[in-house]
Amino acid sequence: MSTGVPEGYDPYAFEPFAVTVDLAVFTVRDGRLHVLLVERGADPYKGHWALPGGFVLPRESAETAARRELAEETGLTGGTAGALHLEQLRTYTDPDRDPRMRVVSVAYAALVPDLPEPRGGGDAAGARWWDAGRPGPLAFDHDRILADAHDRIGAKLEYSCLATAFCPPEFTLGELQQVYETVWGVELDRPNFRRKVLTTPGFVQAVEGSPRRTGGRGKPAALYRAGAATALHPPLLRPEGRST
Numbered sequence: 001m002s003t004g005v006p007e008g009y010d011p012y013a014f015e016p017f018a019v020t021v022d023l024a025v026f027t028v029r030d031g032r033l034h035v036l037l038v039e040r041g042a043d044p045y046k047g048h049w050a051l052p053g054g055f056v057l058p059r060e061s062a063e064t065a066a067r068r069e070l071a072e073e074t075g076l077t078g079g080t081a082g083a084l085h086l087e088q089l090r091t092y093t094d095p096d097r098d099p100r101m102r103v104v105s106v107a108y109a110a111l112v113p114d115l116p117e118p119r120g121g122g123d124a125a126g127a128r129w130w131d132a133g134r135p136g137p138l139a140f141d142h143d144r145i146l147a148d149a150h151d152r153i154g155a156k157l158e159y160s161c162l163a164t165a166f167c168p169p170e171f172t173l174g175e176l177q178q179v180y181e182t183v184w185g186v187e188l189d190r191p192n193f194r195r196k197v198l199t200t201p202g203f204v205q206a207v208e209g210s211p212r213r214t215g216g217r218g219k220p221a222a223l224y225r226a227g228a229a230t231a232l233h234p235p236l237l238r239p240e241g242r243s244t
Contacts, residue, residue, distance in 0.1 A: 017102035021066040022053035022142065024089070024149030026111045026132060026183075028166045033182050034129040035146060036118060037138070038073045041125035044099050045139035049130070051146065053105070054123070062106040063088075074127040075119035086110050087156070089149055097141045109149035111156060111183070113165045133185070154184050158235045161203060164226035170207050172221040173197060184238050196236055202229025 025036040037049045054069040056062055063086060071081040089107040097103060118127035132150060137143065157163050163179040164171075177193050197203055207223040 015102065017104060019056040019062065020053055020098075020103055020105045021056060021062050021069060022051045022092075022105050022107045022145055023066055023070055023086070024051055024107065024109045024146055025070070025084070025115070026109075026149070026153055027113060027115050027129070028179060028182055029129055031178065031182060033132040033150075033185075035132040035135060035150075036074060036115075037128065037130045037135060038118075038120060038124035039126035040139055041120070041123050047125070048139040049136065050139035051107075051142045052124070052127070056106075063108070066106075066108050069122070072122035073120070073124040075121045076116065080116070084110050084112055087152065089145070089152055092141060092145065094141065105145075107145050107149065109152045111153040111162060154238065157183055158237050159232055161226060161229055161232060164204070167226075170223045170225055172212075172223060173204075174221060176204070176224070180236075186239055188239070200229075200232055200234065200236065202227040203232060 023036075027034055027036075036052060038052050040046055040048050040050050052070050052073045054065070054073070056065040060068070066086060067078075067081045067084070070076060070084075071078050074081075086108040087110065089109045092105045092107060095102055097105070118129070120126040132146075135143075135146065138146065157180060163176060163183075166179045167175050173194050174190075176197065177188055177190065180193070181188055204224040205227045207225055209223075212221060212223060
């Protein structure tokens, strides 16, 4: 079977367009959800803040481009960028999303603990962690991408054990609850949260020994560590009708 170009096929009959990648990388810092943003160093939107990203080169995949751009624009090491678990979010195809030309963007989302301070590089004039609830108007359609990514990572906490990665090696259920409240942007009922966590197989494991106090006059709080499970069955769902 022939795998060559069909006879009579004219690639110039179609208007060319570019493919880019955009990344919404979140972490929890000082009890708040933060997102990694870069300051654009060139037009369009010079001086505006945006999600890290850039053009996919002719001989690389979208995921390879995402990790390369993340390292170039934020100063994260190639090893750090390469080790991140990136989840493909969706593809954005609005014809007018970029004033330069028709640009289709493949967006990725990640929620990662313990990321270092970024610094600008490549065509980014700067990079920093922003409070995800107050990033201000972003370049291009990045406000929409950020909102979609925020919802995606919120859903990820419903079905995975990722929240324990943002706690100390030994943590209280109150500390675990704070991670969920930070990412979801809601206040959870403490007894209900405790019941769901402790009845979910493999989610957490009790630490033997004396409990520690959480402060004030409350009873000593039991300590836990992450359990062996990676997925939650049943899922720990956000309160009905409320989301990030």
